[in-house]
Amino acid sequence: MATQPIEQENPLREGTRLEAATEPCTVVIFGASGDLTRRKLMPALYNLMHEQRLPSSFAVIGVARREKTDESFRDEMQQAIAEFSRTKIDQSVWDSFARKIYYLRGDFNDAGTYSQLQLALARCEQRHGTLGNCIYYLSTPPETYDEIIEGLGRVGLHRPDEKRKGWKRIVIEKPFGHDLATARQLNARVATVFEESQVYRIDHYLGKETVQNISVFRFANGMFEPIWNHKYIDHVQISAAEEVAVGSRAGYYDTTGALRDMIQNHMLQVFALIAMEPPVAFDADTVRDEKHKVFRAIRQIQPAEVARYTVRAQYAAGSVAGKKISGYLEEPGVNPKSTTETFAAIKFFVDNWRWAGVPFYIRTGKALARRITEVVIQFRKPPQILFDEKSAGTIDPNLLVLRIQPDEGISIKSEVKLPGQRVRIRPVTMDFRYGTSFGVEIAEAYERLILDCMLGDSTLFTRRDGLEKTWEFVDKILDGWRQQDLKKLPQYEAGTWGPVEAQELMKRDGRQWRRQ
Amino acid sequence: MTELNLAGVQQVELRNIEKALRSMWGATASAEDAEKAAPVIRACALNLVVYVADKTGLSRMLEAIDQVSLSNPNRAIVLVIDSEKKGAELATYIKSVCRLPDTSGRKLCCEQIVVVGGPESSGVIHSAIDPLLAPDLPVYLWWNYRPEFEGPMFERFTRVADRLVVDSDLFNRGDFQRLAEFVSRGSKDLVVSDLNWGRLTRWRQILAQFYDSPRYRAHLDRLQRVEMECTSGSPLPVRVLLLAGWLACRLGWTPEGGIEQKENRYHARFTATTGNISLSLGVLSGKGEDCAISCIRLHTASGALFESRKPSGSGFAESTVQLPGAGSEVSVGKMPNIALEEILSRELEVLARDRVYEEALQVTSRLLLEG
DSSP states (O other), rough: OOOOHHHHHHHGGGGSOOOOOOOOOEEEEETTTTHHHHIIIIIHHHHHHTTSOOOEEEEEEEEESSSOHHHHHHHHHHHHHHHOOOOOHHHHHHHHTTTTEEEEEEOOHHHHHHHHHHHHHHHHHHOOOOOEEEEEEESSSSHHHHHHHHHHHHTTTOOOOOOTOOEEEEEEEEEOOSSSHHHHHHHHHHHHHGGGGEEEEEEGGGGGGGHHHHHHHHHOOTTTGGGGGGGTTTEEEEEEEEESOGGGGGGHTTTOOOOIIIIIIIHHHHHHHSOOOSSSSSHHHHHHHHHHHHHHBBBBHHHHHHHHHEEEEEEEEEEEEEEEEEGGGGSSSOTTTTOOSSSEEEEEEOTTTTTTTTEEEEEEEBBBSOOOEEEEEEOOOSOOOOHHHHHHHHOOEEEEEEEEEESSSEEEEEEEEOOOSSSSSSEEEEEHHHHHHOOOOOHHHHHHHHHHHHTOOTTTOOHHHHHHHHHHHHHHHHHHHHOOOOOOOOOEEBBBBBHHHHHHHHHHHTOOOOOO | OSSSTTTTTTEGGGGGGGHHHHHHHHHHHHHHTTTTTTOOEESEEEEEEEEEGHHHHHGHOOOOOOOOHHSSSSEEEEEEEOTTOOOOOOOOEEEEEEOOOOOOOOEEEEEEEEEEOOOGGTTTTTHHHHHHSOSSEEEEEOOOOOOTTTTTHHHHHHHSSSSEEEOGGGGOOOHHHHHHHHHHOOSSSOOEEHHHHTTTTTHHHEEEEHSSHHHHGGGGGEEEEEEEEEESSSSSOOHHHHHHHHHHHHTTEEESSOOEEEEEEEEEEETTTTEEEEEEEEEEEEEOOOOOOEEEHHHHHHHHTEEEOOOOOSSSEEEEEEEESEEEEEEEEOOOOOOOOHHHHHHHTTOOHHHHHHHHHHHHHHHHHHH
């Protein structure tokens, strides 16, 4: 991670136990009335305050269209924190936090909003000593990004304060575009106002402890790297299954689908951590350079190849965990003729020395049997089987499973001899479970990422080049699907593990998805 | 069974302990499977060796070890000297400690081994440790007494340990000096942890936070007066002095003589390149209570005040910055009272040598030496 200069400058920060310190700053949340602000951002900021991870010189300004006062906004946020925070709200901490929260009513397309914001920031600086440091958090629908970025640029709010070295950073929530063209457009728009070093594209998956643990697991253990290649690995599976159906997100989801919603961002980021080369240093640009390299090495699935390498489907009526679920096409807010996929599986290759010939299988879906996200590394079988499989039993390949959620941890499956004179072989697993080895409460991904942004560490954020590469890959699949022009997608019963076509995708290679 | 109250334990022979453990786990697993209840995971991330010099505190320590096992799965090896036990034989007991099943339905369990000897076995009880250690895992020795730095028992116990965990809250002035000497002699293989240092982490965090803001950082060079208030059951509040020692070593202050006591306040002076600094420490007597810091005030020559208060019984600290001619800035953050098991758990998460602690210890020791 990036070194924090503040730690070197404050002599009291020296020492092994004190966490890195953040500099004074104001966080401006655009879209302050939205769900993300209520459910994630304000609870994350409150928890950081509760844990004493925020500087005392700190303020939050919520910007939204609705008419509100500072007081009514604070009341709303207090309720939201009480409902969604992982820690119980405490009155004395809340009182101190509330004094730092302000509300600004404004239309994002109105130039006056940004002049008002300028004044509000100056007031915060005066009252709270935030030193001109500022984070703009775009918690708004993507169609407003342009006007906000332009508005900030017009009044110079994007410019670092040269005199006092005050920094300005912008956090952009996904979706970063709807396809390659719109992602490029958005990036170009952002770049007309902000430098890339000021831009933090947030993917909350990367803030999860277990996703971060992938790098530590790979690069802090000498035993895995030598076998982390095509010579020893048969294939890699990455699964992100959700129990929930589209629910209240139906309207948004129907214009998006599983490929854009999960694979283009979260799952390809996890893939990159599994497949990238060891970086020469663990800092933002070096890590992201390696990710970009591996994205470039993905063999594109051409539109004509989608039938061979991809599967898409929609959930039909069924039941999940004892609860009835309507089919996707019957969901309110979904076009009954929709061909938006709620399940997607793809197989692809990475054309580099390390991964030559090793297929990567990715699948994700809604209304599946169980919520689980995991990476499975399946190793090749031994070159020669010494034991008679008829009497000894089938020899399963070794598996290394990195479970991201829930029940985060690592399992290794290997073969052992059952006790007795005869050679009988059975698989056993060796389990490491994050939650049981470390009793600490794991911070929410948003807490980690907001703090990283305050610290100026962009390692866990997506860089422009990497983002465009992932869209390039996904775009070709979308093209292929468009060309297929299916009137109706294959269906899978809600509460199962997806369509039979997804099983077929593996089966025809003589493989299968790991049984959950 | 011995007269010691060891709830839930099973007596076994020392030489058969691994076999007994295997059979205990086998029985637990099959019982659980039979009922289709929570499957058991046997977990161990470290060895925790605990010396118990007399049985009076044993149940409290076992309780703490149980709790610690839930956050730091370990193999606990508890060695007890029971003054009433006759003969030189060691009695050994085993038990499992389990956490309630989590969302996955699995139950995490650790094992505890208690070895009890009488006064006659005090010279040999250490020899039980080595064969009982879980291999390839770090060994923490929790010595919850005044350490006998030169004593053979202490020497034998520390021989197997990677990390020694003491609690300087239990120390008198002489013990503290000996601890500082022991640490300064510096064994490569044995690192010292102090629960008292762990108790100060939150306070250090709060004081450091004042100066994270560049606009306040310059005030560090202008500090002139430090006031600390605490309630303590002990006449010498070692914990607060350790905090003062930390401030001094981080800010380059040199003690000018040691601490002096006038009624219920201690006074010390420091010199620094930027001038002299005075420390005044008020101690409110709280019989039988742990030392509790209630207020720290840092004053600068220019009249700026950085103050942090923790009202008695509260789980929060209120920090205030007051600059001359400006309003005050207040922030509140959690500062829970930390139980023994929690503080011990945190120490078990640390393996590396803590240079800052070692430096703070040396300065504190000078304050005590010269007083």
